[in-house]
Amino acid sequence: MAVEERIEQSPERAAEPSGTPDVRLERVTKRFDDVVAVDDLSLEIERGSFFALLGPSGCGKTTTLRMIGGFEEPSAGVIYLGDHEVSGTPPYKRDVNTVFQSYALFPHLSIFENVAFGLRRKGTRGGNLKGKVEEMLDLVQLSGYGRRKPRQLSGGQQQRVALARALVNSPRVLLLDEPLGALDLKLRKEMQLFIKRLQHDVGITFIHVTHDQEEAMTMADRIAVMNRGKIEQLGGPDDLYERPQTAFVAGFLGISNLLTGEVSGRDTVRLGDGTTIRVRADALDGRSGRVAVGIRPEKIRPDDQDPNALQGVVRERAYIGVSTQYIVETRYGNVTVVVLNDRPGSIPHSPGDHLTLSWDPEATFILDPMEEPA
Amino acid sequence: MSSIAVPRQRERNVLAAAFGFVRYHVLTVYSLLFFAYLLLPIAIVVVFSFNHPVGKFNFTWQGFTWDNWRYWDGIPGIRGAIILSLEIALIASVIATALGTAIALALVRYGFRGRATTNILIFLPLSTPEIVLGASLLTLFLNLNVVFGFWTILIAHIMFCISFAVVTVKARLVGFDRHLEEAAMDLGANEWTTFRKVTLPLTAPAILAALLLCFAISIDDFVVTYFNSGSSVTFPLFVWGAARIGAPPQVNVIGTAIFVVALTAMLANVVFQRRREVRA
Numbered sequence: 001m002a003v004e005e006r007i008e009q010s011p012e013r014a015a016e017p018s019g020t021p022d023v024r025l026e027r028v029t030k031r032f033d034d035v036v037a038v039d040d041l042s043l044e045i046e047r048g049s050f051f052a053l054l055g056p057s058g059c060g061k062t063t064t065l066r067m068i069g070g071f072e073e074p075s076a077g078v079i080y081l082g083d084h085e086v087s088g089t090p091p092y093k094r095d096v097n098t099v100f101q102s103y104a105l106f107p108h109l110s111i112f113e114n115v116a117f118g119l120r121r122k123g124t125r126g127g128n129l130k131g132k133v134e135e136m137l138d139l140v141q142l143s144g145y146g147r148r149k150p151r152q153l154s155g156g157q158q159q160r161v162a163l164a165r166a167l168v169n170s171p172r173v174l175l176l177d178e179p180l181g182a183l184d185l186k187l188r189k190e191m192q193l194f195i196k197r198l199q200h201d202v203g204i205t206f207i208h209v210t211h212d213q214e215e216a217m218t219m220a221d222r223i224a225v226m227n228r229g230k231i232e233q234l235g236g237p238d239d240l241y242e243r244p245q246t247a248f249v250a251g252f253l254g255i256s257n258l259l260t261g262e263v264s265g266r267d268t269v270r271l272g273d274g275t276t277i278r279v280r281a282d283a284l285d286g287r288s289g290r291v292a293v294g295i296r297p298e299k300i301r302p303d304d305q306d307p308n309a310l311q312g313v314v315r316e317r318a319y320i321g322v323s324t325q326y327i328v329e330t331r332y333g334n335v336t337v338v339v340l341n342d343r344p345g346s347i348p349h350s351p352g353d354h355l356t357l358s359w360d361p362e363a364t365f366i367l368d369p370m371e372e373p374a
Numbered sequence: 375m376s377s378i379a380v381p382r383q384r385e386r387n388v389l390a391a392a393f394g395f396v397r398y399h400v401l402t403v404y405s406l407l408f409f410a411y412l413l414l415p416i417a418i419v420v421v422f423s424f425n426h427p428v429g430k431f432n433f434t435w436q437g438f439t440w441d442n443w444r445y446w447d448g449i450p451g452i453r454g455a456i457i458l459s460l461e462i463a464l465i466a467s468v469i470a471t472a473l474g475t476a477i478a479l480a481l482v483r484y485g486f487r488g489r490a491t492t493n494i495l496i497f498l499p500l501s502t503p504e505i506v507l508g509a510s511l512l513t514l515f516l517n518l519n520v521v522f523g524f525w526t527i528l529i530a531h532i533m534f535c536i537s538f539a540v541v542t543v544k545a546r547l548v549g550f551d552r553h554l555e556e557a558a559m560d561l562g563a564n565e566w567t568t569f570r571k572v573t574l575p576l577t578a579p580a581i582l583a584a585l586l587l588c589f590a591i592s593i594d595d596f597v598v599t600y601f602n603s604g605s606s607v608t609f610p611l612f613v614w615g616a617a618r619i620g621a622p623p624q625v626n627v628i629g630t631a632i633f634v635v636a637l638t639a640m641l642a643n644v645v646f647q648r649r650r651e652v653r654a
């Protein structure tokens with residue numbers, strides 16, 4: 001689809017040097033009375049990227065988004081849109097549009113007028129207006145719905161109207177605050193792919209807020225994992241999953257097994273009972289002292305084919321269909337193992353079975369050791 | 375099913391049917407009585423507007439006539455009283471609704487010092503006995519040395535109407551998604567355009583309701599008006615004065631007319647809302 005041609009870049013935006021990030025936050029802090037919602041946060045978002053802010057409820061994602069949109073002013077720090085600082089600029093003067101979680105469609109206006117709202121404010125009229133609105137409705141697969149009122153549409157359709165209403169203004173950045181939160185699982189999955197494709201087609205920078213790690217990984221090119229108003233780690237979905245740098249990130253993006261030990265070489269860690277396991281040298285990165293070695297459950301094999309091996313007894317088994325999850329008791333605590341059911345036949349291991357677990361040193365990551373409960 | 379269970383079952387069915395009959399009919403009778411209680415006085419007002427009374431009192435049915443309606447202003451003073459009441463009600467309801475809407479917006483939208491206090495103060499006129507309200511306004515006006523008449527009545531009416539307007543509009547604004555206004559601003563509408571294009575259209579039904587409510591309260595207010603009218607006479611004051619020396623059937627005529635207008639406005643509102651819902 002030749003959508004790029006439809007979305008006109010404003011001349012001002014086109015004149016910027018190509019490397020200018022679309023959004024830049026510099027040491028931004030936001031306080032509400034004594035709550036620090038966003039804490040000294042710095043961030044650059046590359047033009048045309050699909051960026052996700054991921055974190056648990058209350059970590060400051062919405063507040064960050066609202067500061068970019070102009071609905072809140074930072075208590076400290078600066079926000080740039082392109083090379084413009086936007087402190088004190090009201091929302092209606094910012095080249096940014098928002099898809100609200102509640103959609104916030106105007107209930108008294110038709111779908112057509114909802115989508116036309118932004119264009120009318122800019123003085124677009126007549127055939128030009130009609131053409132743009134209809135093209136946009138077409139893009140979100142709602143052509144022919146223009147005369148209806150928002151409440152005559154289903155949740156998924158309303159969601160797409162909200163997208164169209166924002167995108168028709170071809171903003172520099174589109175902000176999406178948990179836009180799929182109100183949809184059921186199946187529709188949510190569909191919309192994830194739809195929005196991702198849409199972003200690819202229109203080439204506008206999307207900033208997507210979510211607390212769902214799967215959603216963030218499915219949709220975004222880059223993800224910032226937030227916790228307590230700060231960014232814990234920023235990277236691609238695979239970076240964050242395979243090489244988390246903090247226990248928070250490791251835990252938020254999925255299950256991980258952590259074995260605590262002492263660094264004993266360039267790429268070795270000695271566990272409590274003297275067993276030495278090999279890890280990735282670049283993950284260890286010259287550390288010394290106590291560290292936690294992390295392995296994702298699906299990276300562990302229920303056999304001795306890989307260099308690092310551990311003995312254990314199966315305690316629990318959960319059949320999930322595509323895979324089976326085992327809880328295996330070892331000398332270092334319980335280890336979770338996920339085995340793909342990719343062979344026909346029965347599930348090979350039962351509770352009580354003795355099992356050798358092994359994994360590739362390349363599949364490990366290193367974290368600071370957790371405070372052991374006394 | 376055993377043979378014994380059958381009669382039992384039947385017995386129970388009869389009982390249930392009897393109970394259902396009683397329940398159904400008691401409710402019907404109760405409802406009819408209730409509506410009779412509610413509507414009988416109004417019906418009497420309407421019927422006696424067509425009476426042809428002998429003497430001063432319009433209490434016993436003497437015969438049917440159109441004369442009271444034809445000469446609705448046939449009693450000295452009634453025309454002026456009606457006009458004054460309409461003027462006051464119209465101006466008071468418009469001003470009170472405008473001010474009330476602004477206050478409601480401020481109370482719901484903006485956090486300011488003293489918001490909680492204002493919220494309570496707004497309710498004071500609603501819970502203060504009218505007689506106290508009227509008497510204290512009288513004291514105030516006396517102290518200010520103003521001339522009693524049109525303006526004092528108007529000020530008094532605006533005062534007690536504002537609270538009703540605020541409460542009515544506020545109820546609507548509280549259920550209003552704030553994100554709608556943010557969405558408008560997000561799409562390039564400044565504060566004024568946002569108000570015109572989003573806030574106002576969505577609050578309009580409540581503003582209209584407030585307007586009608588204020589008009590209705592103002593046009594039949596007696597107590598507060600009585601204290602602050604000086605020598606001016608509104609329709610309720612006129613009726614009260616007339617009732618002491620007799621009861622002209624024209625009072626019934628005007629009463630019936632007001633009732634019909636109010637009923638029409640109410641029905642129109644219901645129909646309008648229905649149509650809106652069907653269309654939307």
Ligand SMILES: Nc1ncnc2c1ncn2[C@@H]1O[C@H](COP(=O)(O)OP(=O)(O)O)[C@@H](O)[C@H]1O
Binds near residue numbers: 032
């Ligand atoms: N308007 C506000 N007034 C006071 N506290 C707020 C306000 N908005 C957000 N907060 C607080 O800031 C923190 C971050 O909120 P938010 O940005 O909504 O988190 P998230 O979107 O990640 O769930 C929370 O503790 C929340 O209670």
Ligand SMILES: [Mg+2]
Binds near residue numbers: 058061062
């Ligand atoms: Mg949020």
